[in-house]
Amino acid sequence: MLTQLTVNNFAIVKFLELDLQPGMTCITGETGAGKSIAIDALGLCLGERAEAAMVRPGSDKTEVSARFLLDGNPLARAWLAGNELESEGECIVRRVVSAEGRSRSYVNGVPVPLTQLRNLGQLLVNVHGQHAHQLLLKPDYQLALLDGYAGHHLLLADVRQHYQQWRQLQNELNRLKAEQQQREARRQLIEYQVQELDEFALQPGEFEAIEEEHQRLANGTELMQECGFCLDLLHDNEETTIAGLLQVAVDRAEGLVAMDARLAPVLEMLNESLIGVQESHSELRSYLDRLELDPERFNELEARLSKAINLARKHHVKPAELAQFHQDLASDLARLHSDEERLEGMESELAQARTAFLQAAEALSQSRQRYGAELATQVTASMQELSMADGRFAIEIKPDANASLSPLGIDRVEFMVTTNPGQPMQPLGKVASGGELSRISLAIVVISARKVATPTLIFDEVDVGISGPTAAVVGRLLRQLGESTQVMVVTHLPQVAGNGHQHLVVSKHTDGKTTETRMSALDDRARLNELARLLGGDQITDNTLANARELLQA
Known part of the structure; x- marks a missing residue:
């Protein structure tokens, strides 16, 4: 769980220190205030690409550090132990970027390569951006979502191991054949x-x-x-x-x-x-x-x-x-002479390796069929809850043992959907509108997140294109998710923000010469005013305050 984020001289942030809590934390602010600035800084801290433009003008460097508690995160603890970076139940990650664009990374005070930092970051935080629903149209992403929901780590590892054995033999056979005349x-x-x-x-x-x-x-x-x-x-x-x-x-x-x-x-x-x-x-x-x-x-x-x-x-x-x-x-x-003898016996060995791969891939395929049906049922229910009363969702899994072998198995996965009565199931990208695709993506992410081990989930304006009663449902779903894991939501919707356990607001300040973004936690009174602003704009009235109060009570 992310407990503290400290940002120095990042973009238009001069200094920011956030103490974060479990549950669902909502982040709001006026358009252009930089609501995603903390998310961007955290992404830099966890290994995203560094650029000189990230350094606040007039500063010689940007520094971002994040503190995580590792209770309930055995994968991160094991990774730290395996890389001799373990600490007493917590992890402190720090990234420094110079004005020239050079960066240095640290884990628990020890300098580490950027690759290591990225590998660790994947075990600490999972970020879903506002354009994540576009990924939902890609077959590889659909397959990854299904495998993540099903927890296919061991089955995938088995398939990958057999694939690598087969590929190694195939490469050796190709080499021996190519060199045979010579x-x-x-x-x-x-x-x-x-x-x-x-x-x-x-x-x-x-x-x-x-x-x-x-x-x-x-x-x-x-x-x-x-x-x-x-x-x-x-x-x-x-x-x-x-x-x-x-x-x-x-x-x-x-x-x-x-x-x-x-x-x-x-x-x-x-x-x-x-x-x-x-x-x-x-x-x-x-x-x-x-x-x-x-x-x-x-x-x-x-x-x-x-x-x-x-x-x-x-x-x-x-x-x-x-x-x-x-x-x-x-x-x-x-x-x-040994190569010639090896060549004579390799066809049989290669066939055995292919058979072993297909057996592992078939076990993975059967599990995908079972979990695919389970996930489709849950997504269908969420679609109907998200104002698509006649929506149905299915996951089509087509095994093909004769296709080219892949470290991911033998399956071609395609998400199918229908949103209107009498309409047949069709591929997701051919049927769903932008708003429908956004809601379906959010439903899949929320359902999958319940089974993912990453203890901190970040949703960066994933509710774009959603409003009204649907927004209330989205807020409710995210709050339910926050009961079991830490959730951070950057949103512009009062129905979503009202469901948070905590509420942070982002504001931008200028003296005419410099600009600075700040972020602060809201108490009950300030939160009520912020929700009223989201509901009615800059003019806060008795009606918007009453509506805001209803959101919080609900």
Whole structure:
């Protein structure tokens, strides 16, 4: 329920703060005073489009905030909890628009994107404008009204889920079919490439290994010569060797240490060097003993290395990347085979998905038939109460399982009406006049609103084209609705305004330089005068006051 609305520098409003109550609140005022200004400000606060022109001239920004109590609104509470915006049983929404037209949105003090603000707003307030009856002529709106009245959220979710599954499969099937020819050409090419690489069978890391072995064999003679030279230099030469010279140095150092112990580290380093030379000699001797010159192995490596380089050049990759390229091609080939197998089984899978969708859509259609008849009976009764004594209303629901699948099911819904005796049922737009259409729309909205979870309903001059006894009935219907939910009604009809639990009046003031719209709550005396003004114009007489008093008493 909306409990407070605060508006700063919005259009011709300088400052406005409204404390709102449960029940039916009527808003009236002279023509041009801006009776809908609070509704427009609330719409901005809940996510409607922001424009720089909304900022009051001379101000740098517009700011609108609204406070809601969330008792009896589990959907809004769940949404806030799901978005980590929950508060203690209430919700405060704020919107700020700069003079340049940029806007910022806040929920419970936390900045939020505009999309989130709009999603929340739909759970807090439901607005019915004076042109809403024009929407009533559109089939999609008629279907939405029926589903809203019937509470088809779960059935619609089920249908939508099956539709999305079917659509996803259909899109995949279309893709696979469209790519089939291209896929077949690529499959043939890859099969040839994979076969060629399978025959060569280069393993990961193998190219580097054979390149290293090939280089070793190619330099085998020079390796043997250089190893022999190093062995002679280290130890094998009969004359002077590194090991021999180091041994002499070690022997001399031992004598030096005997004379001065401080030279012990030098002796230790020389011993380590001698050991290192001896170990190097041993390792080098072992390597030379194992070194073999195998011309046949060299030729094998030469051929395999050359083949790897040629294949790599053919496929535009580096030789070291050829094994990974082979694996990737094999994976692509497996994926192509998998797509072909997938294509073969998809027709059956798609048919199963369509059957599941049609079963869910049929359950929705049957529920629409049942609730459609129920809603039509209630609308017919309201039409007759709203000065259409011979009016009858029906909802025609035509399921078509052969039509294009839709996330809304398989039904085509059309509102049918007759307003005169002997006249057959015809589509709403072909029969009803503007005034009749307005009354029928209002009847449907009021009946549907009794079953809608939104706790605040706003009717912005929906009684246009209604007068006399019919207006009294409309006022009575809206008051009855206000017994169970919060209703705000912008009206110019005294018969409607007299039914409100509360009454607000809008007035416009100017000093010749600036203009300002104000809104205030009326006490009993002021309300009586306002109703008298609505009844008789600017001249309030004893008769208009008496009539106003009768409206309030009724």
